[in-house]
Amino acid sequence: MLKNKKLIMGLGALWSLSLMLAPSWSYAAPLIDDDKESTDSEEEKEEEEEETWVYLAGGDVYTGTGAFLRGAGILCHDDKIEAIGFDIVVPEDAEVLNIEGYSVYPGLIALSSRGLFGGNGDLEYSVDPFSDNMLLAVAGGITVAVQGTEIGRLNRGRIEDVVVGKQQFTSLSYSLSNPGGRKTLREKFDAAETYLRAYRTWEGAVRSNKELKEPKKTGVDSHALAVLRGTEKGVFRADIQQDLLAIARLAQRYGFRPVIQGCREGWLVAAELGRAGATAIVEARDRRNKSENLVRPGGSSIENAAILHRHGVQVAVAPGSGGISMDGIVGRDIMHMPVEAAFAVRGGLAEDVAIASMTVVPARLLGLEHRLGTIEVGKDADLIITDGDILHYKTFVQWSVIGGRVVYDKEAELYLAHIRPRPVEELAPEVPVVPGERDEEIIEAPKEETETPVENPEEAPVEEPAPVDDGGEGPPPAPEEPPVVPPVDPPVDPPQEGSGDG
C-alpha cells in the first residue's frame, strides 16, 4: 500500500488523477511513456508542499505492539512514521527533537468529544485550530477525537487534514424496557439476513448464468445490512445485565460483533459478552447501585474493565465527560483520560491493556487500526512524548507530534509551562569530532550557536580521527573530501551540523 502511494505521489497531481481514474491494467503504459512530463509535475508539487521530516531522538518508545524500545529514534516523514529504531539515517533538513529520558506513546484517541475542535458541526469548516480547548486536549495527550460522527485530528495551527474519516457506527437499541423495539430490531436483522443469503446464492450462481437477477433490497434496512456485512458497527447503549445478555445473544444469533457503551453490569455477564466478540466502552469509575428489584448481585464494579478484558471483551476506557472542564474540578474530563484508565488498573486491568484501551482499541473501533493506535512504521505520526509513565497522575505530555508535526510543547504554551518545568540541558556543548585535516572548517560550524568551542580552536578537535557518523547527522561525504577542498576561504555555508539542535 505504501509503495503504491509513493508511486502515485511521485507522478504528481495530474498523472495520479488520471491513473486513479484509469483502470489498473493501463498502469504500465504512461509510466514508461513520458519521463519529461512526470518530472515537470514533480517540481510543481514541490512548490506546492514541502516534505517535512521530524526526528525524535533517544526516547523510550512504548510502541503498543509489545515492544518497548529504550533510547530509540523515530523518524516521521510528512504525516507518517518512516522508521523506528537505533540506526536511522536522518535527512539533513529534519527537525530533530532530543527526547532522551522521555517516553513516547501512541497518541490517545477520544471516542467521543465535545468542543475540542473549537466549533460545532461540520469539522472541516468549523475547526478553530488555535482554540484553547484544542490546546488543552492536546496537552491531555489526545491526538484524534470523534466529534459527532466525524473523526478529526487535533491538527493544531492548521486547517488542512483535520478530517480523518467518518465513524461507521449504527446506533441500535435492544432493551428489556422496550419489547416492541426488540421485535423490530430482530425483524430488521431477519430481513437483512434473508437478503444476504439470497445475495450470496445469486453471487455464486450468476457466474454460470448471467441472466439471473440480483435479489431486491426492498424492505431491507440498510443499517442492519451494513452491520451484518461488517461495514458498520452496531453500537448499543446498555448497562443492566439482562440487556447485555440479550445483546450478546442477539449478536451471536446474527453473527456480528456488538459495541456496547456503558456496559456497567458487564462484569456479571462477561463470559457471554466475550463469546459474542463484544467491545465495551466503559467508564472505569462508573458508579451506580444495583436495582432494588434485583436479588442477584448487580450495579457497577471497579473491576468491570478488568473482568470484561479477562473474558475476551475488548475494552475502551472513556472518561465521564467528553469535553474540557475548566470549572476547577480536575481528573474527570477528556483532558484526564489516563486518570480514568488508572482507575481501571485499580480494578485489576493490566497496565498495557489500560494503555491499549485509550489507543489501539478505539482505533480498531473506528476502523483505523491500520493508521492509528500503535507506533509502527507506515502508521500515522501521532505521538505523545511524556515525562514518565502515562498512567501516573504526575505525568505530563511534554510534546505532541500530530500529523508528523510538533504541534505542542509544554514549555512554549502559557497554561502548564510553570508546572515542573523541564530540567535545563546539562550536557556540555557538543564538540565536533572530525578528521584532523578539516579542523578549521568544521570548527567554524558551531560558531553561530555557541561560542565556547571557538575560543581556542587548536584544542577543540580530538586527535584521533573518528567516524563522523553519529546518528547520520554529520555531513556524510566528509571523510572522502578533505584532500580536495582548499582550506583557503572560510566556508560561507557551514556544514549543517547544528541545523536540528533546537
Added chain:
Amino acid sequence: MTFTKSILTGLVISSLVASASALAIDTKRADEQAAATLRIASDGEVDPGAVGGRGLAIFSKKLVLCEWQGRDVINNGVIMIRDGKIEAVGKRGELLPPPDYALMDVGDQWVTPGLVEMHCHVAGRFGLNDMVYLANPGIRASADVFAGNSQLDLAVAGGVTTVLYIPGSGTNVGGQGVLVRTGFDTYEASVIKNPGSLKLAQAGNPERWLTRPNRSFMNWNTRLTFKKGVAYAQEWEAYERDGGVMPRKDPQWEVFRNLRKRDIHISTHTQIYQVVLMTITLVHDELGLPFFIDHGTFDSYRVAEEAEKRGIFACLGPRNIDVPSASFRGFAGSNPERIQGVAAGYQERGFTRIGFNTDSPVIPQEELQLQASMAVRYGFDESKMGTLRGLTIVPAMAGGIGDQVGSLEVGKFADILITSGDITDPRHTVELALQQGQVIYDAVNQKRRW
C-alpha cells in the same frame, strides 16, 4: 506470590506480598482470591485488636506514620493494636508483641492511617440544607446521619474512615456538623463528636438565598449572629466560674460554648481571596473563634501567607485548579494566564497546613485520594509526604480531632488501612481497613468495592 500461615484458633492471617510492579496487579489479585484467608469475625466474635478482643500486631515493610511535623514512615516496622487503639509503633525486631497477640504480616503492603474527610455530605440522607433562616447555628446534621449507607461503604473501600458530615452552604450559618466514623452500622457506634463543627458559608452560594443578599449584608448578619453566640457562651462561662443565677439554656446558641472551649472548629465555606481574608479577619482576628478554611479555592492562595501567620488550617477542594479568568471563566478570580494548582499556590507561599476535601458527592467520597494526586499533578510538591498528610493528619487537626485520628501514633484510634502501595495513586487499592481495630472492609474476602 502469596503465602499463608495460621496462628491460633479461628484466625488465619495472610501475608499478601504486593507485587513490586503494578503491572502485575492482574495476576496478583487472582492469586489472592484463591488464597483468601483473613476473614471478618462473625457475630459474637471479636476481631483481635478491637475493643474487648486480643491484641493484634501488624508487620509491614512500610508503616506510614503521618505524624504532624514528625516522622514520615517506619520501614520494616510493627504496629500493635489493643482495645481499638494503637498501643505501640516501632521497628520490627525491636518491638516484640506479647505472646497472646494475633500476628499479621502484610509484607510489602503499606500500613496507612485511615483517611479523614472534613467536607462530607453523604453520611446521611441529605436533609441538611434547610434554608429558612440565613443564619441557623442550632440546626444539627447529626439528626440526619445514615450510618453504614452505601456511599459510606464505598468511602471505606476508598480508605476514608472519618468524615465531618456538614450542612450545605445555602445559608451563611447552616448549622452544626457531626464527626462520624464510616465503617459502622449504627449512629451510636459511628459518632465521634456531636457537634463536630459549626458550618459557616462566607460567600459564593448563600447569595442564592431568598432575598438574594450580598456580601456586605451577609457579613453583617454573620458578625451579629456570632457575637450573640459568643455573648451567650460568655454568660455561661461567667456562671460556671462565678456561680450565680443559671442562664437560660438555648439550643440555638449552645454550640458557641463548644467553640469557645476550642473543643470544635468552624468549618468555613470560603473561597476567592477577598472572602477568605474576610473570614480570617472576622472569625479569627475579631471574634477569636477557631476555624479552618474549607474549599479555599479559586485564587484564595493569595492570602496563604496571612493564614499561615495565624496557624490556620485549610482543606482544599473540590476544585483543584484556578484557571485563567480571561479565557475560561468570567465570574471569579484574578489569575491572568496560567492553570494554577490551588494547593501548589498555597505551598509556594509557604503555607504548611494543606489538607484535601471532596465536598462529596461533588467528588465521590471514595475518590478523596484523587484530590491529593491531582494537586500534585498541578504543581503540589509531594516530596515531604504532603499528600498523605493532607489526607490524614492535616484534616484531622483542622477539624479538632488530631489527637484521636489521622496518624499512626500511640493512643489514637486504630483506624488503619492495609494498602497495595501509596494510596495517593489511583492504581493502588485498599486491601483491608480496620476501624478501632475492627475489620470493616476486606477486599480479598469480600467483593472488592473500590
